[in-house]
Amino acid sequence: MHEPLWQAFDFGRGDLQSKNSTFMGPVTLATAEPDGRLNDWIVEWYRARAKGGVGSIIGAAAAVHASGFGWANAMTIHTDDHIDGWKRSVDAAHAEGVLFGTQLYHGGAASHDALLGHQPWCPSAWKRDGFDPAREMTVEEIELVIDAFAYGARRSIQAGCDFVELHGAHGYLLHQFWRRDVNHREDKWGEPTLFATEVIKAVRAAVGERVPIVYRFSIHSDDPGATDEPVSPESLSVYLKALEDAGVDVWDISCWRESRRGYFGTTTLLPEWVRQASNLPRIVAGNFLEPAGAAEYCESGYAEGIALARGLISDAAWCERAQVGDAYRPYQDSDLHELRAGRDPGV
Numbered sequence: 001m002h003e004p005l006w007q008a009f010d011f012g013r014g015d016l017q018s019k020n021s022t023f024m025g026p027v028t029l030a031t032a033e034p035d036g037r038l039n040d041w042i043v044e045w046y047r048a049r050a051k052g053g054v055g056s057i058i059g060a061a062a063a064v065h066a067s068g069f070g071w072a073n074a075m076t077i078h079t080d081d082h083i084d085g086w087k088r089s090v091d092a093a094h095a096e097g098v099l100f101g102t103q104l105y106h107g108g109a110a111s112h113d114a115l116l117g118h119q120p121w122c123p124s125a126w127k128r129d130g131f132d133p134a135r136e137m138t139v140e141e142i143e144l145v146i147d148a149f150a151y152g153a154r155r156s157i158q159a160g161c162d163f164v165e166l167h168g169a170h171g172y173l174l175h176q177f178w179r180r181d182v183n184h185r186e187d188k189w190g191e192p193t194l195f196a197t198e199v200i201k202a203v204r205a206a207v208g209e210r211v212p213i214v215y216r217f218s219i220h221s222d223d224p225g226a227t228d229e230p231v232s233p234e235s236l237s238v239y240l241k242a243l244e245d246a247g248v249d250v251w252d253i254s255c256w257r258e259s260r261r262g263y264f265g266t267t268t269l270l271p272e273w274v275r276q277a278s279n280l281p282r283i284v285a286g287n288f289l290e291p292a293g294a295a296e297y298c299e300s301g302y303a304e305g306i307a308l309a310r311g312l313i314s315d316a317a318w319c320e321r322a323q324v325g326d327a328y329r330p331y332q333d334s335d336l337h338e339l340r341a342g343r344d345p346g347v
């Protein structure tokens, strides 16, 4: 059943294909060790999703540098000591024939002095709602973070990852550089595509020519009701073309929970706008909680891959059950409370 979901997904580089077109989207947990290392709880969390039939797993946002931490007890990849936990998760996925990639991330202004031991960093001084005021980064700090993304990518390959994803969405550092209402720099880093393209080039140099780079982006930070301004179809097209030229292979389009709404004052969906700018394969995330809708979205030509977060939180075997038409355990809001309390609601 729901055939479009079970076709192989082609990453468009290095002959990499996953067994089907479903992805476990990145899900940050608060169950890692205090220093960000992955533990048995997390390895089993990924193993359960791999056993449950998903095609590829995208790991939780993993800070590449200590200046980019966003949450206590979140997974990170900022030192070599962190490789082993990721490797155990990748091995668990591979044992089930499932691909695995890390999501490399820097929170930028979305953090707190107490967590970092210093003021959060941002392209320009900015206070994001709910976080502490961030200060403008120096040029040396920008270069340091670009290097840190490359180290994070190299560690991912050492852990056995099949691909890496860059977290350019949801108002974190990569997104902050793109946003013209946040990045007011007057040096060359004020150019909205430059930071992302330099990160992509550094990551490409680190992972080599055969490993796909997936790039997650969103138009909004964290408010689904926000206006699409300041992005326009033209500025989106310029951004995507620059990133594709720099080395991106696959888009991971985060629509929050709004993958069926039109963007930029039209009825045209965000992945359709993306297709006008780029022919790369598209993974789309946003409210695919039942298989018929997800399959229909692919069949309509809006996505080549579907990223599932809440569906797979609530039922680790969502994919396996969906494929044969068995009942799956539907998502409920209380599952997120369970997760925050350190219990896996999906097994």
Ligand SMILES: Cc1cc2nc3c(=O)[nH]c(=O)nc-3n(C[C@H](O)[C@H](O)[C@H](O)COP(=O)(O)O)c2cc1C
Pocket (backbone or CB within 6 Å): 025, 026, 027, 028, 029, 060, 061, 103, 167, 169, 170, 216, 254, 256, 257, 285, 286, 287, 288, 289, 307, 308, 309, 310, 311, 336
């Ligand atoms: C608990 C939780 C943690 C998340 N963590 C991340 C993350 O680390 N990185 C990211 O890009 N998105 C993250 N997201 C967003 C999801 O990957 C996904 O894009 C979003 O939940 C919409 O998909 P869904 O409707 O299938 O849940 C998270 C979502 C949830 C519910």
